[in-house]
Structures are given as C-alpha cells and as structure tokens.
Amino acid sequence: MSRVLLVAGGNPSDWPTIEPATYDYFVGIDRGCLHLLEADLPLQLAVGDFDSLSREEYHFVQETAETLIQAPAEKDDTDTQLALQEALQRFPQAEMTIIGATGGRIDHLLANLWLPFEPRFQGVLRQIRLCDRQNSIQYYAPGSYIVPKEPDKEYLAYCCLTPVENLTLRRSKYLLTNQDVPYPTSYASNEFIEEAAAFSFDAGMIAVIQSKDK
C-alpha cells in the first residue's frame, strides 16, 4: 500500500519524526507547503487558498510544486478536507498521514479530528491517521480489532467520538466488558501490557490515540 504524507499549516515544532523514505507522495496544505519545502521534503501536490502566504511565498510554492490546486478563499470545505479528497482521488488505497493538523487553534484541531465523519471519508477511515510529536490517532468503525503498540508511545486511549455500544477492551491495563457509552468519552491513560491491545464495539466511532509525555 502506498503512503501519502499530508502537511497542514501547524507549527513544524509539533511534527512527529518524519522518515522521508516511508512516504511515496507528499501533499502540502496551504502554509504546510512552505513547511514541507523548509524541511527539504518534496512538494508533489499543493492545495489551498494560500491566503496565509505572502506574494513571494506563494510564487515560491507555485514554482516548486509539481501540481497546484488553488481553492477559492471563501468555500465550504477547509483546505485540509480538500487536500484529503484530492489525495484520495489520486491514491484511493493509500494510507493518509496528516501532520501539522493539531496544536494552536482548537476549532481547527476539532475540524481535523472529525474529518472521518464526513460521508466522503467514512468509507476510508481506517486509511486516515493524524500524528504530531506526542500523539498518533487512528479511526475505527464498529468491529473487532487488534491495536499494535507504536514503539515510541507510552499511553493508549479509546476516545469514543460518538455514543458507542457494547465496548469491550481487552489485552490492556484497564479493561471494559460490553460497556454502553452514552456520550462522547475519552477513556484516557490506558496502557499496553503486551505488544498489542484489542477492542471491539457494535455502534459509533472510536479514535484510538497512542501518546507520550513530552
């Protein structure tokens, strides 16, 4: 499966460690285009309204990007929604890792966190991952799953983004059995006890967050 890195405009000091060889395609989102180039990474697709860039910065992005998609400044989609959609049109099976999408403004963070609710992304929610220096977020529809531990992370959280039915947590420090969760709830600060944890649920959507202290 190919891997796409999407870089939104958040501060690069919040990025996780990036191994360029891990990714097959690099997408810059608005100011994230500059951050990609400043990190000596390729800019294969540039997406945004670019109203956060100066005229010089915009020209630099325009000249450097292999492909540029200019969005109108006043639109219904956010730049990140648009970039994810464009990336999925090009690589429908790829794993989509989004960085630069957390930190700072919480209205932006929530818009990014909730991307997989949109009908156009719900069918590919397992392909979407949000990452920053301390967190790695993956999304799950109802079913039964194994969660492999990421080597650099300490904590495991099951964040119910909606009401959830029949949640069972296995193979982790704290357990639950057939729990109905009536409102959005973050079961935070759980821990792995072996190389993978396991969980299952029957309705709703869960974000599994692996994290570490600074």
Next chain:
Amino acid sequence: MSRVLLVAGGNPSDWPTIEPATYDYFVGIDRGCLHLLEADLPLQLAVGDFDSLSREEYHFVQETAETLIQAPAEKDDTDTQLALQEALQRFPQAEMTIIGATGGRIDHLLANLWLPFEPRFQGVLRQIRLCDRQNSIQYYAPGSYIVPKEPDKEYLAYCCLTPVENLTLRRSKYLLTNQDVPYPTSYASNEFIEEAAAFSFDAGMIAVIQSKDK
C-alpha cells in the same frame, strides 16, 4: 457570581493571561498545584493523586495548600473531573475557568473538552469555561444565545460536539439557517461583525470557541 480558577497540569506557557483579582478561589489539579505556586498564585484547594510529583514537590504542596484532597492513583474519575466536582460542591453558582487542560496529549484534551457531557456537570455547563493562550471555550445546551466578543480574540467557531438540530447562526460573517448537523462538526473560522454574535439550536450540545492566531 464568584469565580473559581482551576489549574490542571498542562504547560504554563500555554496559559492565557491570568488577572489574579478576577478570581475568588484557586484550585490546583495535581501538577497544576505546583504551577499555581510557581506563578505566585494562592493554592486554596489541591486535588489529585499527585503521582506526577516527586516526594519533595508533594510535601511542598501538602504544606502550602489550604485544603488537600488526595485521590487514589487508580480511580474512574480523572483528577480534573474530581477537582471540578469538589469546586462545584463548595461554590455551586460559580463560574469555573479551567486552564492547563489543553496542549500536549490529545486524549487528555478530549477528556477535558467533553467534561460537560457528564450528568453531574450537564446542569452547570454554562458555568464551565476552558481557556488557553489561543482559545476560550464555552458550552451551550439547546436554546437561543448572544455571544459577546472577547476583546483579544479574532475567530469564532461553533463546534457541534454531537449531532445538532436546527442550528441558526446570526450576526456573524458566515450564517446558517435551520441547519441539521448529522455528526460532530466544527464550523471553524467564523468572525464577529459586531460586538456580539447570536445563535440558536434545538437539540445537541455546542462548544463555542473564540480563538486567535499565536
């Protein structure tokens, strides 16, 4: 109405500007107790399991706090839930401002963001406010509201924490009329056009976030 400041363990560099005279009572939450004292603020109530503190730090907090509530390390409540509950028992009518509750680990941020869903806090959700350097978050149950602009903020967001029915946004740059919102959605990057905006909705819960760039 009296005002209570609750300080959780997040990095003080993310705090908003604190005017001590604004608050009538100061609550430290675990490592937040130290942060309060380091900022030369009073520590009237200390709550937590204090497992994030060294023995010396713990003794310092113990000797300085007017009242200390020691929670067990393995418990269902988070330290922040416990602290909010204790503060509400003492000041049931007070405005509760929580700082140090964002940034860093997103499982913690979500647990704090979703506090007002809990039955014990739902009845007082209008009294709860989460703040950091860039964001101010307030909570709304169905109804019709005026939102006064905070002088230092630029952006206005209506974050639907649940499905929402019949959402109408008035007196702001972007408007909505009787919109049903089928899943959690962040209507981010709206703006005030006068000193207050207005909105109404019939079902669900909304967090209104006023924010600014760094």
